[in-house]
Amino acid sequence: MSTFDFLVGIVYLASATLFVVGLHMMRAPSTARRGNLISAGGMVIAVLTTIVFATVNAGGNWIGWAALIVGVAVGAVYGVVQARTVQMTSIPQLVSIFNAVGGGAAAAVAFAEFVAHTDHTQLDLTVSIPIVLDVLIGSITFAGSLIAAGKLQGIISGKPLTFPGARVLNVLVALIALGAAVLALFGAPNLPLLLVVLVASLIFGVLMVLPIGGADAPVVVSLLNAFTGLAVAMAGFAINSQALIIAGALVGAAGTILTLQMAKAMNRSVGAIILGGFGTADVKTSAGSGSDDLTNVRQLTADDVAIQLAYAQHVLIAPGFGLAAAQAQHEVAELAKLLTDHGVDVKYAIHPVAGRMPGHMNVLLAEANVPYDQMLQLDEANAAFGNCDVALVVGANDVCNPDARKPGNAVSGMPILDVDHAKSVVVIKRSMSPGYAGISNPLFTDPKTGMFFADAKQGLADITTAVKEYVTA
Amino acid sequence: MSTFDFLVGIVYLASATLFVVGLHMMRAPSTARRGNLISAGGMVIAVLTTIVFATVNAGGNWIGWAALIVGVAVGAVYGVVQARTVQMTSIPQLVSIFNAVGGGAAAAVAFAEFVAHTDHTQLDLTVSIPIVLDVLIGSITFAGSLIAAGKLQGIISGKPLTFPGARVLNVLVALIALGAAVLALFGAPNLPLLLVVLVASLIFGVLMVLPIGGADAPVVVSLLNAFTGLAVAMAGFAINSQALIIAGALVGAAGTILTLQMAKAMNRSVGAIILGGFGTADVKTSAGSGSDDLTNVRQLTADDVAIQLAYAQHVLIAPGFGLAAAQAQHEVAELAKLLTDHGVDVKYAIHPVAGRMPGHMNVLLAEANVPYDQMLQLDEANAAFGNCDVALVVGANDVCNPDARKPGNAVSGMPILDVDHAKSVVVIKRSMSPGYAGISNPLFTDPKTGMFFADAKQGLADITTAVKEYVTA
């Protein structure tokens, strides 16, 4: 290690510190944005340092640099354009795509390192192990994340896709990938063998994610995010770059913890998710079925709801997947604003897994300019329901299913919003059909609940109009 | 680095991981004890590994080992006996003593490493810098922690001890220590020079802590704890031991954060504390002064208090320094138990800096078998005072001074217990004299407050007797 290498290492440590500080600041809404910028600052430092370092130690030629510059330009433009134009409802799939490309890049780096060594008679295990692991993990995460993105986008069916013998095929592919990986560690660098690892891993990634229900995809994305972190760390070992090792390990560990937290909030184990979802609810919810039992159901009109809301003192809005699906975040914010101006105290009760991605509901509401102090987390919201005159449930179902308190059903034990503790409840959804978990919800037939059957976007707009008339009348 | 060194390093990493896991688990009362044991497990691994490593690489002889074994035996017996027999009220001074010896040990290690190199013509800066820093920091923390312990124990006056020219002397000693330290870095290892660093640092440590008020001592202890961590890390650099570097840096950073949190809870800056306390309240509180103005004060007897408590539904007990000073933790727990058995809901409202060391009140109550779910932290307690029939303040003063909500006095801005939100308040203390901050407390003259002038231990015992009579009558 030369003094120059030493200095480069120190700068990498500094940029790693900025990554950590940035992540730390992302814990609170008030500092999160600055945290992300600090993390980006760390990235700029790491990249600039690497450029200097690579230029000094260069063993290549201008073609390599040209390939890099063109590639980076293409990738950067694609990334920025996507990031700028994506609809907030499509954030989950975009995150998944960015994760896929990260994993792919890590695999490509390891592959290139391997190719550069094909003239060696024997690779040191300290290099070959990380290379092979990187190709393995990176390819799985590349293919898996793309499939997950496809499911989230609806290009690939959200149904758990399985076929007879799927599990056998799965195990077979995994064995091929692992076998080739082990063989590739020893002897002279063998390119075809590494290609087998690559292809088998790609296939395995596809097969792994295909059978997972679309609604579980976000947890899988988070898990694959952690995988990419590990792949990047392996790339760091392969090319001896501390920047990659630190940042990769950081994301690998952080992503794992985040995944576990998400899974816990959904009352599932990560293992169970990987082995296949418990239902295909996204399909069921696509339209109200005609066989609904409407006895015991009190139906409301937009006017009923408007009067109830206008008379209330405290209103809590519980948004769910239906609100996101209908893209009704602006309508709900408008209604809330109208009511607030009219003197009603309106807050949002946000379940951690309301919708299809943890925390996504908050992003949607933030997009509609809802200040974050109006978004109550589960605990806060449940403390407030007791004192709440009207709980307005918009396109949510499982997250406020009181049956979760009873054992023996698909949502048993899941922490829920105590919507049924409110003095009265209004539910906006299109029909009586169940949500993701595929079970019926006693809340809807509770005497104090009124159902307003409508698409979330249209229904909220109608209520807003009715409130306006009522207020100005 | 040989393969053996490599393996030793890996084991050190494993033990460091155990330290981190242990510290992590110390965040919650339910897992804290197991966390401490895990951390101790990491320590055992680190020590055993070092023994093996040192035996293999030994360059010394049996006299060194004998000196070590005798020394360790002496130290271990002393430490264990102290730890086993110390009264819970004296925990702060014992922690300070254990911290002192840690700093001293780190300085001794560095000194020995320096002595072992006196035959060199020139020491590498990567060795000499950590050695000198270690001697500097280790000696300061050794001397400073002993003085702090003396203040906490009352051997050394809690008064900020100053004399004319103290500051000049302070600066002078610091300059001598630093100057000698810089000189010691260059040229051949110069033992007398390092001795100057050692002695000057010891004197500086004494001078630094002497002017600090006794009540500020716990924050100083915490800060010096962080210093010791750094000293140990420096020792690790000097002798190239990853175990010392990791554990030392861990404690250095953790101790710094802990110090900042403590200082924040007391509404002081660490800088202000180091430059001297704002009063000598410990002295003032030693006895009630005769000049108290008792107009507007409603005085109660033990019987009055007993009846009020027995009739209450919800009681919150706010203990303070006076309870610790009177060692009345068992009496308060007995009273609480009696009331609970009588059907009263009793909880403790514990201010982070009630008493003279953050968290110390919790340890005292835990000693008296109070379950930790009955000890409410500041936020929880303040949420509960509104619904509380009697708030029983025992030897607390500043931590429930409502003037903290107003600007311009010694406690302004300090978060306080909202004792005055309770329906009625009973205060047990010996007189109207002020607490640590040295200011009067409007709570005592509040119409809903009754004062029971007594020593905490005796007063609580009297109340318990009265309640017993009342209950059995």
Added chain:
Amino acid sequence: MIETLFGNLAIFVLSLLVGVEVISKIPSTLHTPMMSGSNAIHGVVIAGAITIASVANSPAGYVLTFIAGVLAAANVFGGYVVTDRMLQMFTRPTSAKPETSKKDVS
């Protein structure tokens, strides 16, 4: 060689510990931006793309450099921009009452 390996392993293990500790208990409000933000951080793989560009000297090397460049750049640029876009939408409370300390980072 083995010294480098040990240094890298130590860095790896300690970074894992940092990652675990830095995440413990984030509010669910920020789960999505947090995931996106950590996603952006592994875009540091672009530094790896730069390194392989500097040593590439075969057609396969050039192609892999190009691929790594495209993918890594999409990750890092897109990741930071979309995270920032999300977070910028989290507007500060408009009401008078200040944010409670509970919600704040320590």
Added chain:
Amino acid sequence: MIETLFGNLAIFVLSLLVGVEVISKIPSTLHTPMMSGSNAIHGVVIAGAITIASVANSPAGYVLTFIAGVLAAANVFGGYVVTDRMLQMFTRPTSAKPETSKKDVS
């Protein structure tokens, strides 16, 4: 030499980060045992005492070894024992209601 230094510096910096993150927001209930527990951890300096014992070969070395041994042993043994003594007193809630998740470690 410089490689060792870099490795040690990296370990140092990352350990600082771990230390900062592991402590952020501990309940004030445990401030005293936490301080005592971290105090015990720096008792690892006893490993340093062992190292100098193994190379001591002068009277000064023996004396310093002895001093370091006494002091470090007092720190490490006393520190763990007293912390354990404190923590063992924190008895579990006796009441029926289970501990709320808020108080739990993530």
